[in-house]
Amino acid sequence: MRVDPEKCTGCSLCVRACPFNVIEIKLRTEAGLPEHPKFKKIAVILEGCTLCGACVEACPFKAIEIKREEKKEIDLSQYRGVWVFAEQKNGKVEPVTYELLNKARELADKLGEKVSAVLIGDGVRNEAEELIFRGADRVYLIEDSSLKNFVDDAYTSIISRLVLEEKPEIFIFGATTIGRALAPRIAARIKTGLTADCTGLDVDKDKRILLQTRPAFGGNIMATINTPDKRPQMATVRHKVFKESDRDTSRKGEIIEKKYPQEVYTSKMEILEFIPDLTQTVNIADADIIVSGGRGVGGPEGFKVIQELADVLGGAVGASRAAVDSGWIPYSHQVGQTGKTVCPKLYIACGISGQIQHLVGMQSSKIIVAINKDPNAPIFKVANYGIVGDLFEVIPLLVKELKKR
Numbered sequence: 001m002r003v004d005p006e007k008c009t010g011c012s013l014c015v016r017a018c019p020f021n022v023i024e025i026k027l028r029t030e031a032g033l034p035e036h037p038k039f040k041k042i043a044v045i046l047e048g049c050t051l052c053g054a055c056v057e058a059c060p061f062k063a064i065e066i067k068r069e070e071k072k073e074i075d076l077s078q079y080r081g082v083w084v085f086a087e088q089k090n091g092k093v094e095p096v097t098y099e100l101l102n103k104a105r106e107l108a109d110k111l112g113e114k115v116s117a118v119l120i121g122d123g124v125r126n127e128a129e130e131l132i133f134r135g136a137d138r139v140y141l142i143e144d145s146s147l148k149n150f151v152d153d154a155y156t157s158i159i160s161r162l163v164l165e166e167k168p169e170i171f172i173f174g175a176t177t178i179g180r181a182l183a184p185r186i187a188a189r190i191k192t193g194l195t196a197d198c199t200g201l202d203v204d205k206d207k208r209i210l211l212q213t214r215p216a217f218g219g220n221i222m223a224t225i226n227t228p229d230k231r232p233q234m235a236t237v238r239h240k241v242f243k244e245s246d247r248d249t250s251r252k253g254e255i256i257e258k259k260y261p262q263e264v265y266t267s268k269m270e271i272l273e274f275i276p277d278l279t280q281t282v283n284i285a286d287a288d289i290i291v292s293g294g295r296g297v298g299g300p301e302g303f304k305v306i307q308e309l310a311d312v313l314g315g316a317v318g319a320s321r322a323a324v325d326s327g328w329i330p331y332s333h334q335v336g337q338t339g340k341t342v343c344p345k346l347y348i349a350c351g352i353s354g355q356i357q358h359l360v361g362m363q364s365s366k367i368i369v370a371i372n373k374d375p376n377a378p379i380f381k382v383a384n385y386g387i388v389g390d391l392f393e394v395i396p397l398l399v400k401e402l403k404k405r
């Protein structure tokens with residue numbers, strides 16, 4: 001991408017057009033350019049440019065040019081099947097895998113394809129069978145003592161090889177710490193696209209395109225992203241976005257063991273010890289009942305009331321980003337776009353206004369109760385039950401009543 005110094009007048013129209021705010025108008029001398037007889041200033045593209053092309057269209061002087069690499073056509077028809085990365089920890093497959101298998105089954109049935117799971121580890125053969133019970137037709141199993149724990153370079157090399165050999169059409173990962181480390185590395189290695197943190201997946205059956213929906217522009221719109229020219233079409237999806245597949249022990253499938261030369265398993269990393277981050281131990285994503293507090297709780301002390309209600313209901317404590325950013329409660333409690341996606345049976349939002357970035361993380365909860373002073377708070381639009389009132393009056397009354405039962 002370049003700004004032609006002969007054509008740029010420094011008019012700044014491109015600055016307004018750039019959705020990422022990465023164009024600055026500078027003096028030509030400041031930008032290291034010789035002076036121009038007519039134009040003193042020039043547009044300078046800063047770091048963070050996504051090559052979206054909005055500025056090219058906005059420039060009336062055709063001063064911005066983006067040269068794109070020529071597209072290499074690939075034979076899309078060679079790519080078949082829906083794959084799921086079977087994430088395991090300590091030899092046990094993580095529940096997010098079963099959620100992905102459920103969706104993979106649905107997508108594969110629409111396309112008339114098979115579902116495959118990729119399982120890497122050491123001593124995980126039993127789990128391969130479980131993956132079949134949960135919807136996989138085929139499990140690619142790669143076992144080695146060096147692969148017991150996730151190491152991103154070795155796992156990337158193995159899966160990239162497997163993808164190039166077997167050519168899946170769609171490949172989905174959990175948007176977990178492991179999935180988020182692994183999926184982009186593989187996508188970059190095999191030169192395909194990846195949509196992170198999808199909240200919905202579907203397929204266009206005729207065009208065989210994966211429709212990958214996720215919040216965009218700060219959660220203000222839901223964008224459906226396609227990968228029309230590259231394969232596999234890759235996406236990550238957060239835990240709890242889809243329901244787990246049912247377990248059917250009568251299901252039959254194939255376990256295909258794969259072996260690679262030892263150098264493929266070699267990692268630059270060595271895991272010396274695993275020390276869990278104690279601030280991250282709260283797993284609100286698995287809780288059936290969540291009581292969440294927002295800016296309305298007024299401070300760290302305010303979370304005591306939230307905790308009391310959670311305790312009496314046997315639930316976990318969640319929070320909005322406003323409460324987390326204020327330092328009232330650790331990030332591991334945050335629900336929403338940049339926090340966790342939760343799907344409990346009961347979600348009680350206390351002193352939370354209900355901005356879209358919070359809603360995307362909790363709106364699929366079965367029952368939503370909102371407690372807010374403001375009757376016009378947007379949270380009431382998604383709530384099944386709304387209580388307009390001061391949380392410091394309402395919650396103690398609820399706790400008192402619930403303790404009687």
Ligand code: FAD
Binds near residue numbers: 297335361374389
């Ligand atoms: P506010 O919007 O300030 O609302 C406080 C509410 O409390 C008000 O409705 C008020 O009426 C009520 N209230 C006040 N006092 C009381 C009382 N005593 N009793 C009852 N009600 C009371 N937010 C998230 O939550 N999660 C995310 O993951 C997230 N990710 C984001 C990502 C991006 C890129 C951006 C731009 C924003 C993100 N946000 C996220 C922030 C989001 O936009 C909101 O700013 C945030 O959710 C607001 O939190 P809140 O509802 O607690 O605070």
Ligand code: SF4
Binds near residue numbers: 012063064
């Ligand atoms: Fe104006 Fe085009 Fe130069 Fe931007 S690049 S300042 S729009 S002339």
Ligand code: SF4
Binds near residue numbers: 017049051054
């Ligand atoms: Fe901004 Fe897009 Fe132009 Fe890059 S290509 S400078 S992101 S408008």
